[in-house]
Amino acid sequence: MNATAERQVYLSGEWVREADAKISIFDSAIMLGDCVTESTRTFRHQPFRLDDHLKRLYQSLKVCRIDPGVTQAEMRAVTLKLLAINQPLLGPADDYWIVHNISRGLSKPGPNPAQKNPATIMIFNSPMDLRGWKKYYTQGCHAVTSFSRAIPAQSLDARIKNRSRLSYTLVDQEARLVDPEAQVVILDIHGHVSENKGGNIFAVTDGQLRTPTADNCLAGISRQTVLELARSLQLPISECCLQPYDLATADEVFFTSTPYCIMPATRFNGLTIGNGTVGPVTRQLLGAWSKLVGMDIVAQAEAQ
Numbered sequence: 001m002n003a004t005a006e007r008q009v010y011l012s013g014e015w016v017r018e019a020d021a022k023i024s025i026f027d028s029a030i031m032l033g034d035c036v037t038e039s040t041r042t043f044r045h046q047p048f049r050l051d052d053h054l055k056r057l058y059q060s061l062k063v064c065r066i067d068p069g070v071t072q073a074e075m076r077a078v079t080l081k082l083l084a085i086n087q088p089l090l091g092p093a094d095d096y097w098i099v100h101n102i103s104r105g106l107s108k109p110g111p112n113p114a115q116k117n118p119a120t121i122m123i124f125n126s127p128m129d130l131r132g133w134k135k136y137y138t139q140g141c142h143a144v145t146s147f148s149r150a151i152p153a154q155s156l157d158a159r160i161k162n163r164s165r166l167s168y169t170l171v172d173q174e175a176r177l178v179d180p181e182a183q184v185v186i187l188d189i190h191g192h193v194s195e196n197k198g199g200n201i202f203a204v205t206d207g208q209l210r211t212p213t214a215d216n217c218l219a220g221i222s223r224q225t226v227l228e229l230a231r232s233l234q235l236p237i238s239e240c241c242l243q244p245y246d247l248a249t250a251d252e253v254f255f256t257s258t259p260y261c262i263m264p265a266t267r268f269n270g271l272t273i274g275n276g277t278v279g280p281v282t283r284q285l286l287g288a289w290s291k292l293v294g295m296d297i298v299a300q301a302e303a304q
Contacts, residue, residue: 028104054100099124148174152188200212203252264278
């Protein structure tokens, strides 16, 4: 259903048509890439862990010293109102991506970068398009390390989810020089596995689920969901340092992120992972997530 012309967005207190949504070229999001963000999705038209995403959003705002001018409860209310406005334009088997972008507002050049104007609040709903990922549920993807490294936490803490995505865009392009369909694995400056351009990384070795600590990567909500599901399934878990060696020798590897939830990887830097098929623990976790949200995650992607 093409509803682009009619969908509404929330823009700093106003409800406007998506096609009419505009911000100033002097906004700090444009001038400085100074903008925090959150991406949530719905399952069966219901937002998933919205409060967790908003909590992280407000933590990012605090650390970045951005005053949004509204409380977390008020942000939640307008988010749900926007979703209700746009819901009739969504197909019955489809879901929305809920995106928040909040900048420091107008930021003309000067000696002091502190916020001087009201924040710019941008919230929109975009139909969840899973076509680019759907084949990986059954085939697995090719995970490839980039040669550029993650920004160290001493410079910019990865737990601040920000819209300055240039470093992620570059590492993704570097991985695709090896394989046009590669999914990037970013290493930190010490050679430890960090994250994907938009998600977290897990390995399964001898039945144990292993993932990097949040010291060098985003503490993803999808990552947290997998950890909670694993505990409910009584799977052994280890949050630890991982090296590329650990991915190459793992029995299973997968990525986690808001849109696709879990994306299996069956190759790493050209090497076969395990027996080269989507592994049983990955399938078990995907099944548990589907049960949690009351719908078949893989089937929804395959239907697109």
